Amino acid sequence: MSKKNEIPEVDIVIDEQKGVIREVKQPNLRSKAGHERRVNTGIYILLVLISVIWLAPFVFLVFQSFRSYATEDGGMVAYLLPKQWSLDNYRWLFNDPKSNFLRWYGNTLLIALFCAVIQTVMVLSVSYTLSRLRFKGRKLIMNVVLVLGMFPGFLTMITLYFLLKQLGLTQQGAIPGLILIYVASSGMGYYISKGFFDTIPKSLDESARIDGATRFQVFLKIIMPLAKPIVIYTILMAFMAPWGDYVFASYVAFGSEPNYNVAVGLYRWVNVNDYQGYFTRFCAGGVLVAVPITALFLALQKYYVEGVTGGAVKG
Amino acid sequence: MNDLDYLKLTGFSKLGYKLKKFFTGIPGRLAGALKGLGLWFVKLFRGIGSALADLGSTFVHGDWKTKLSYLVMGFGSCARGQWGRGILFFLFQTVFNLYMVNFGVAYLGKLNTLGTIETYREGRKTVYGDNSFFILLYGVLTLFFVLAFLYTWYMNVKQNRVSEQILKSGKKLKSTKDDLKSLMDEQFHKTLLALPTLGVTVFTILPIFFMILVAFTNFDATHQPPSKLFTWVGWDNFRQLLSSDNASYGNTFSQVLLWTLIWAFFATFLNYFLGMLVAIMINKKGIKLKKMWRTILVMTIAIPQFVSLLYVSKMFAADGLINSFLMRLGWISTPLPFWTDPVWARVTVIVINVWIGIPYLMLIATGILMNIPADLYESARIDGANAFQMYKKITLPYMLFVTGPYLLTSFTGNINNFNVIFLLSGGKPLSLELSGNAGYTDLLITWLYKMTVSDTNYKLAAVMGILVFLVCAVINLIVYNMIPSVKNEEDFQ
Numbered sequence: 001m002s003k004k005n006e007i008p009e010v011d012i013v014i015d016e017q018k019g020v021i022r023e024v025k026q027p028n029l030r031s032k033a034g035h036e037r038r039v040n041t042g043i044y045i046l047l048v049l050i051s052v053i054w055l056a057p058f059v060f061l062v063f064q065s066f067r068s069y070a071t072e073d074g075g076m077v078a079y080l081l082p083k084q085w086s087l088d089n090y091r092w093l094f095n096d097p098k099s100n101f102l103r104w105y106g107n108t109l110l111i112a113l114f115c116a117v118i119q120t121v122m123v124l125s126v127s128y129t130l131s132r133l134r135f136k137g138r139k140l141i142m143n144v145v146l147v148l149g150m151f152p153g154f155l156t157m158i159t160l161y162f163l164l165k166q167l168g169l170t171q172q173g174a175i176p177g178l179i180l181i182y183v184a185s186s187g188m189g190y191y192i193s194k195g196f197f198d199t200i201p202k203s204l205d206e207s208a209r210i211d212g213a214t215r216f217q218v219f220l221k222i223i224m225p226l227a228k229p230i231v232i233y234t235i236l237m238a239f240m241a242p243w244g245d246y247v248f249a250s251y252v253a254f255g256s257e258p259n260y261n262v263a264v265g266l267y268r269w270v271n272v273n274d275y276q277g278y279f280t281r282f283c284a285g286g287v288l289v290a291v292p293i294t295a296l297f298l299a300l301q302k303y304y305v306e307g308v309t310g311g312a313v314k315g
Numbered sequence: 316m317n318d319l320d321y322l323k324l325t326g327f328s329k330l331g332y333k334l335k336k337f338f339t340g341i342p343g344r345l346a347g348a349l350k351g352l353g354l355w356f357v358k359l360f361r362g363i364g365s366a367l368a369d370l371g372s373t374f375v376h377g378d379w380k381t382k383l384s385y386l387v388m389g390f391g392s393c394a395r396g397q398w399g400r401g402i403l404f405f406l407f408q409t410v411f412n413l414y415m416v417n418f419g420v421a422y423l424g425k426l427n428t429l430g431t432i433e434t435y436r437e438g439r440k441t442v443y444g445d446n447s448f449f450i451l452l453y454g455v456l457t458l459f460f461v462l463a464f465l466y467t468w469y470m471n472v473k474q475n476r477v478s479e480q481i482l483k484s485g486k487k488l489k490s491t492k493d494d495l496k497s498l499m500d501e502q503f504h505k506t507l508l509a510l511p512t513l514g515v516t517v518f519t520i521l522p523i524f525f526m527i528l529v530a531f532t533n534f535d536a537t538h539q540p541p542s543k544l545f546t547w548v549g550w551d552n553f554r555q556l557l558s559s560d561n562a563s564y565g566n567t568f569s570q571v572l573l574w575t576l577i578w579a580f581f582a583t584f585l586n587y588f589l590g591m592l593v594a595i596m597i598n599k600k601g602i603k604l605k606k607m608w609r610t611i612l613v614m615t616i617a618i619p620q621f622v623s624l625l626y627v628s629k630m631f632a633a634d635g636l637i638n639s640f641l642m643r644l645g646w647i648s649t650p651l652p653f654w655t656d657p658v659w660a661r662v663t664v665i666v667i668n669v670w671i672g673i674p675y676l677m678l679i680a681t682g683i684l685m686n687i688p689a690d691l692y693e694s695a696r697i698d699g700a701n702a703f704q705m706y707k708k709i710t711l712p713y714m715l716f717v718t719g720p721y722l723l724t725s726f727t728g729n730i731n732n733f734n735v736i737f738l739l740s741g742g743k744p745l746s747l748e749l750s751g752n753a754g755y756t757d758l759l760i761t762w763l764y765k766m767t768v769s770d771t772n773y774k775l776a777a778v779m780g781i782l783v784f785l786v787c788a789v790i791n792l793i794v795y796n797m798i799p800s801v802k803n804e805e806d807f808q
Contacts, residue, residue: 036601040599040601040602043596043599043602044602046596047596047597047602047608050593050608050612051608051611051612053670054611054612054614054615054670054674055611055614057623057626057627057630058614058615058618058623060626060630060636061622061626076629076632076634076635076636077639080636122510122511122514125507125508125510125511126507126508126511128507129503129504129507129508133503133504133507135504138504141508145515147788148515148519148520148523150727150784150787150788150791151523151780151783151784152731152759152760152763152780152783152784153731153733154733154760154763154764154767154780155522155523155526155763155776155777155780155783156518156519156522156523156525156526157767158526158767158773159452159521159522159525159526160518160522162448162452163452163517163518163522180518181518183514184514184515184517184518184519185514185515185518185519186511186514187511187512187514187515188515188519214496214499214500214503215499215500215501215503216499216500216503216506219503240617240619243619244619244620244621244734246621246734246737246738247733247737247764251768263619263621266621266622266625267621267625267738270625270629271625271741279629282625283626286622286625286626289619289622290617290618290619290622290623293617293618293619294614294617294618296617297613297614297616297617298610298613298614298617301610301613304613304616304678305678305681305682308675308678308679308682309678309679309681309682309683
């Protein structure tokens with residue numbers, strides 16, 4: 001507060017347009033504090049409102065998933081709180097012979113794990129190379145990737161489908177097929193981690209090279225330990241993406257129900273099947289997918305924030 | 316107009332001046348880009364020319380080992396003791412020859428017609444003729460392979476010339492062991508990029524090239540291999556999609572394009588400013604529980620979109636939670652047409668997209684806001700600026716300066732924002748006014764998806780893909796050079 005008291009009661013402001021010197025009264029400090037309190041209260045009200053809007057759908061989702069299937073049917077209803085809480089829907093997902101949910105979950109988990117490993121290796125190789133190594137054709141590669149990135153992804157879908165079909169990686173082979181197309185072009189998403197590598201001082205590499213280290217040793221022993229945040233960010237992104245992919249997954253696994261991923265399976269429950277009967281089951285499945293992913297994400301939130309802010313700043 | 320004149324303008328004329336400068340600059344920027352592309356091609360052809368000249372002079376001046384390498388790849392390398400390289404060259408040539416003889420030549424030969432032998436039925440048996448799809452696909456693959464071979468062959472010849480020069484100057488050639496070592500050192504970029512390049516070539520470049528070619532064929536539901544052939548039709552598909560007579564898609568296309576641009580504009584800027592606002596509120600001095608507010612918003616990023624968007628879409632359905640709730644309160648008697656009225660549907664997707672987008676922007680803005688030097692605000696406060704003035708003169712210019720490139724990528728990203736539209740409205744409401752199965756909330760990209768999956772109208776989907784690319788490319792070209800201008804000093808005053 002001492003700083004504020006030093007401000008003179010009357011400020012002198014030079015008005016450029018009229019060319020005169022005006023005196024401006026400082027606002028009363030006490031009323032300023034009151035004003036501040038009112039503003040803060042307003043902000044709190046807004047933030048609570050925002051939180052409610054943002055959380056409401058998920059809370060509703062959880063409520064619906066606990067509704068009793070036996071007594072209240074599986075459709076959409078006009079009330080929020082279940083009249084009878086039960087685990088019917090979850091039990092059905094796990095136990096019913098008609099439910100492929102566990103299989104789908106396993107498929108997606110498998111895809112996500114493979115992607116997390118292979119895609120991370122791909123992305124880190126590309127971004128490290130483009131950031132820290134200088135060679136002929138580097139600029140060309142970056143421009144080609146930029147241009148390729150402007151083509152819509154689904155344009156190539158049918159070609160990819162037939163390429164995979166030639167390799168026997170559709171329908172029954174959808175899982176390895178999907179892993180292949182997810183990781184094959186993943187090197188193109190190098191921007192964020194390149195931005196990170198750019199910030200590590202070059203002198204580190206140089207001094208190691210003078211000490212006789214090869215480029216490979218520099219990469220493995222010096223840069224990688226420093227790059228832990230971006231490695232975690234890349235793994236996190238690679239692991240999360242397959243859980244939400246509907247388009248490619250539904251196209252590649254078309255018609256082969258045991259080889260769906262969760263997104264395709266659950267989407268078909270609400271949109272293709274009679275969704276009135278499957279709605280609460282969809283909710284239960286959604287909760288089972290969302291909870292572990294959200295927990296993982298919140299645990300690693302710090303790295304995600306570093307990644308997106310870095311990426312946005314460098315473009 | 317010089318800087319001093321500019322500063323004398325009032326707020327509105329400043330804006331007008333900037334807008335005028337922006338639009339009058341567009342042709343110049345496009346011309347500049349075309350010129351750049353032209354220069355690139357000139358450079359490419361010059362490079363090819365000098366490579367041909369090199370080939371000639373190497374053959375004339377080279378020794379017999381080099382001359383034989385023109386026919387048998389890798390011979391020179393082996394003869395000079397570089398076994399590793401030599402064997403690789405030779406293997407590549409063998410594989411290429413085998414591929415061409417058994418496979419490639421046949422497909423290349425049919426590429427100009429895409430097959431002539433029709434599939435027909437002989438009694439109960441179907442006799443398969445040519446398959447246009449595979450002819451095109453493998454034809455393109457073979458072309459890629461031929462290019463790769465030519466390049467490798469050139470490298471093989473160049474290798475010989477360089478080796479000869481090194482030997483002449485009395486130095487030793489690198490052994491295979493040295494080569495392997497250098498792959499972990501001087502040539503490390505080759506090791507790291509090998510796999511990603513292969514992946515991108517086969518699974519991105521090849522398919523894109525293939526689909527660009529499909530745009531010039533009549534590959535659609537009535538020309539489906541293997542039972543039917545398709546063939547080249549030139550620019551017909553472009554005409555069908557763009558011209559505005561009744562049988563064409565021109566009117567629908569322009570409507571969908573317009574909506575795509577409107578959508579991208581709102582999805583980018585509404586989210587940007589609202590997200591920034593939320594970030595400013597959370598980061599304001601004196602607000603407690605900052606981490607909790609942030610976590611609540613961030614949770615929505617973590618939950619897979621197909622769960623959250625599908626659920627929200629059902630909430631807004633005619634029999635969904637919101638309509639039934641409002642009806643029970645007695646506020647409305649018939650369900651609100653969230654997904655059935657064009658205007659309602661468009662507004663609804665934009666609003667729900669704000670719900671999706673704010674958390675991302677809040678995170679990005681938080682990171683940047685923390686970097687704004689606090690003394691800027693301090694001195695502004697002493698000068699008597701109020702909160703809004705400080706926002707306009709300090710926060711906003713700083714944010715725009717730092718996030719310029721992000722805004723551009725996010726705008727093109729929103730043009731291709733498939734998930735939100737597909738999971739929320741699926742492009743509905745449909746209408747007889749629109750042709751080609753398009754709906755009022757369909758973006759170009761979701762329309763493309765419909766054409767591919769439900770209509771199997773691949774030729775138009777391919778044309779649409781090319782047009783989406785052009786739209787994105789033009790926007791990038793126009794805006795990209797603008798971004799450094801944001802760095803203009805005066806914006807920071």
